[in-house]
Amino acid sequence: MEGKASRWKFAKIARRDLYTAVRFLACVALLWAFVAGSSWLVVRGQAIIAAATMFSIFAAYELTVREVGQGWVLACVLFIQGSIGGGYLIWLHFQPPEPTGPLIAAHDPMPPLGCDEAPDPHDLLMAFGTDRVIGKGAGPFSPLVVDDCVVMSLARKKDGLMVRAFGYDFNNDIAFRVMDNVFEPSMPVQLKAFRPDPATFLLLDRFGKEVLYVRYLNPKAVRIRGRFLCGEQPQAVIGDKLILVGGVRINGVFLGQRPTRGHVCAQVQAGAYGIAIKGL
Numbered sequence: 001m002e003g004k005a006s007r008w009k010f011a012k013i014a015r016r017d018l019y020t021a022v023r024f025l026a027c028v029a030l031l032w033a034f035v036a037g038s039s040w041l042v043v044r045g046q047a048i049i050a051a052a053t054m055f056s057i058f059a060a061y062e063l064t065v066r067e068v069g070q071g072w073v074l075a076c077v078l079f080i081q082g083s084i085g086g087g088y089l090i091w092l093h094f095q096p097p098e099p100t101g102p103l104i105a106a107h108d109p110m111p112p113l114g115c116d117e118a119p120d121p122h123d124l125l126m127a128f129g130t131d132r133v134i135g136k137g138a139g140p141f142s143p144l145v146v147d148d149c150v151v152m153s154l155a156r157k158k159d160g161l162m163v164r165a166f167g168y169d170f171n172n173d174i175a176f177r178v179m180d181n182v183f184e185p186s187m188p189v190q191l192k193a194f195r196p197d198p199a200t201f202l203l204l205d206r207f208g209k210e211v212l213y214v215r216y217l218n219p220k221a222v223r224i225r226g227r228f229l230c231g232e233q234p235q236a237v238i239g240d241k242l243i244l245v246g247g248v249r250i251n252g253v254f255l256g257q258r259p260t261r262g263h264v265c266a267q268v269q270a271g272a273y274g275i276a277i278k279g280l
Contacts, residue, residue, distance in 0.1 A: 020062055052084040099195040102160025102181065106199035108217040115265035119220065124156060126274070128224040129243035132265045133274035140164070143274040144238075149230035150273070154214075154222060161216045163201055172231035178203070178212070228277075236277045243277060 056077045063073045111127040115134065119125050124135040126143040135141035140155035140162075149172070152165045165178040169187070176191060177184045181201055183193035190206040203212035203226075213225040228236045234246030242249050266274045 023058060023061070048084060048088045052081050055084070056080045099198040100181070102157055102162055103201060103214070103216040104160045104198040105216045105219045106197075108199075108215070108221075110218065110221050111223060117267070121220075123220065124154070125221040126154065126224060127221065128238045130241060131243070131275050134265070134267045135274075136267060136269050139270050141268055141270065141272070141274065143224065143268075145273050145276045146228040146236045147230040147233045147276075147278060149228070151228050151230075152214075152224070161214075161222065163214050165203075165212055165214075167211070168229050168231065170229065170232055176203075238277075245277065 059076050059080055060073050063076060110125065111132075113119075113125070114130060114132050117134075119134045120136070122137065124139065124141065126133040126135060126141065128144060131144075133141065133143040135143070135154070138156040140153045142150055142153045144151065149168055150166065151168075152163070155162045155164075162180045163178055164180065166174055167176040167189075169175045174186050175189055176186055178193070178201070183191070183203065185191065191211060192204045192206075194202040194204055196202060199216045201212070201214045202210065205211050209227075210225055211227055213223070215223045217223055223240070225238050225240065228238070230236075237244040264275055268274045
């Protein structure tokens with residue numbers, strides 16, 4: 001009888017441990033569902049809170065099932081909360097501060113020119129897709145217009161490059177602004193401004209995909225990428241080597257002129273608009 005009781009007790013403990021493992025995996029699955037499809041840069045604070053809460057609930061339940069005293073349960077929960085939260089704060093403390101202020105010119109090579117006339121030493125080459133805009137002087141310049149929406153202007157200051165940009169929704173209302181490299185949402189949007197280095201400004205959506213990318217390649221050139229909306233018109237997607245509108249590859253056009261084949265190159269003075277990206 002004693003051997004049978006021992007085997008029964010062992011089997012009970014094994015089942016309990018199995019159920020514990022299943023519950024732990026369920027907690028991990030719920031946490032993964034919370035953060036899946038999102039950039040860690042966007043949700044890292046929320047993920048830490050969710051992890052601390054999830055594992056605290058799990059620990060409290062398991063200790064209660066084992067009839068551990070309430071004082072020990074509370075101590076365990078506080079330990080988990082303090083360990084995760086404190087570890088996260090320590091990690092934050094040792095992270096380098098994000099760059100702020102103007103974009104500082106990097107030392108990247110010039111992008112392919114694609115223009116008949118080379119820019120002067122004091123000009124600014126703005127590259128997006130295969131199109132180019134050469135700004136004469138310090139700016140500000142508006143290198144591209146998407147349909148009827150002015151989406152961006154760039155200006156060179158003494159300390160670096162300043163970016164101003166506007167994001168629109170389907171009603172043609174301004175959803176967000178970037179004012180001198182500072183992200184300012186005008187309505188609830190799941191976007192995150194990020195400066196991976198002093199030369200680059202990034203605006204990411206909740207999936208970690210680029211909404212806006214501006215890199216000050218060198219004192220004479222800027223690279224622009226992004227996704228731009230203007231009212232109900234198809235979205236314009238600008239990459240390094242192409243421009244898509246509604247999924248169809250196009251080139252920009254000179255303002256007031258018909259589309260041309262191949263890339264487009266324009267020269268603008270301060271305050272002038274460069275190239276228009278028209279809907280289909």
